[in-house]
Amino acid sequence: MFINRELHQKGWTKTAIAEETGFDRKQLVSKYINKDQVLQSKCKVKESKLDAFKPYELQRIQEGTTKCIVLFEEIQAMGYEERTTILGQFVKPYLVQKNKPQ
Structure with missing residues (x-):
């Protein structure tokens, strides 16, 4: 860049x-x-281990599922082998949007 x-x-x-x-x-x-x-830039873009599962996660979030444990168990069954930390960081902005007063 x-x-x-x-x-x-x-x-x-x-x-x-x-x-x-x-x-x-x-x-x-x-x-x-x-x-x-x-x-x-000296920054190198590092691929997240969650990247392959993001389209599925976005679909589930749009359907109303924002509980990380539910999403985690679903992608874990699909082959995700990491912890919930990355998933929680990915879902957090969508929780803020959902809970924002209108």
Whole structure:
């Protein structure tokens, strides 16, 4: 991923750019924004072990199932061999949306 002054001009904060790229906000991001140079991310996108099961999980969440233990048992039967932590992190934003007052 390449970033430069354009992201900053689009409204991205230095903190957001730093989090996206993995660079230090105060030093590198500011330096590259001010000099209009291209900054290449040092972050490598790591594939989650849950990725193969996400389409199924999203379908189940849309159907109204948000209990992690139920979802965990279902994907475990499908071959998921990890713990519930990743699943809980994946489901959490959907719980917040569901419980938001309208």
